[in-house]
Amino acid sequence: MKTAMIARMTWEAFRDAIDAETVAVIPIGSVELEGPHLPLGVDTITAEAVARGLNGAPGVLVGPTLPIGYSKWFMPFAGTISLEMETLIRVLDEYARSLIAHGVKRLLFFNAHRGNNAAIEAVARTLIAEKKAQVAMINVWKLVNDLAAAPENQIDEGRFSHAGEAMTSVIMALAPETVVTEKITVDxxxxxxxxxxxxxxxxxxxxxxxxxxxxxxxxxxxTETGTMGDPSGASPEKGRHLTEQIADYTRAFIREFQKLPLD
Structure with missing residues (x-):
């Protein structure tokens, strides 16, 4: 099977894959405090895993995950790694411009950390003005918040919370070995x-x-712990259901995004 993971493609395969409908997905995460029971890389794990699942979707290329974002307000807690806002803007801008230089005209930032939003928007506005690109962002946890409100998803909290039930469920599904279950507490x-x-x-x-x-x-x-919700109802089954819905939504979003006209 041909891969659409850019880092695993040959340069010729990448060149030949580009057309007017091609969407390059740029996954972005963070490394920061996520409660005593979850790994620091929750956002990166989530962005990378779901984006990897887009491999094979028509007209989609998946770029390497940017594992570090803007998390400066988490710096009082050990293990947090943050770029300055100006640095993140520059990195994202140069990442995107590299893809545009090779013919990509549609970019989707697949963002699993709200702290990256401002940098992504700054880059997007510039690229739209200067390069006439189509640029979009999916905010993963915002989407999860919407999904968690649906009764059929059985998220007891009914919403997203930091290190809460929905987030913990997703990591239980994607990286169960990283979850310290005995440290799951409500805060x-x-x-x-x-x-x-x-x-x-x-x-x-x-x-x-x-x-x-x-x-x-x-x-x-x-917070003293990083948990800002109730993760006690989390389960791998809930996480698998959520991640499947995130992937389905993203594929549908991309199909609609591919229809937007290019200048």
């Missing part, structure tokens, strides 16, 4: 004492009078 984001603010996640999304705004804090004021 929630801490809110400032004596205030009406309710902190929702590590990025500082904060509910106040029914509206979500942002308070930027040292992460140690929000």
């Amino acid at each position: 929630k984001p801490k809110s400032p004492g004596g205030s009406a603010f309710k902190v929702k996640n590590s990025l500082g999304d904060t509910e106040f009078q029914g509206s979500i705004q942002t308070i930027f804090q040292d992460l140690r004021q929000i």
Whole structure:
């Protein structure tokens, strides 16, 4: 079977695979605190595994995974590796421009870390203006949040949470040997004492009078463990079901993305 994994292709095979509908998928993750029970590379493991499953989809080429993103607010916790925002923008820009130089006109950033969003958007806006490329992003955990709300997926939390049930289930399915099950505990984001603010996640999304705004804090004021949810209901079966749905959605997204006109 011919591969569509760029790093495993010959240069001639890559050249011959390019046409107007070709979509290059760029998987991006992170290395950061993910609770006491999950590996630091949750986002990278997820992005790489699901993107690898796209191999064979018509008109799809899968690029090498960028394993490190922007996780600077996690730096107080050991093992976190972060690029500066400016560095990440430059790396993504040069990665994308390399593909465009060889004829690729459609790029899909397959992003498993919300902290990378701003860099991806900055690169995308520039490429659209300068190179007339079609650029899109799938935010993996945002998609999981939507999937978790569906009753048939049996996610007790009903949403995505950092190191919570959905994320833990996905890693139980993709890399079970990395999960320290005896350290699975429930924990929630801490809110400032004596205030009406309710902190929702590590990025500082904060509910106040029914509206979500942002308070930027040292992460140690929000969590001591990195778990910001309830992973106790996680299972490999739930994770397999979620990852299958992520892959199915991504294939459908790509098919629709291939229809968009090129200038």
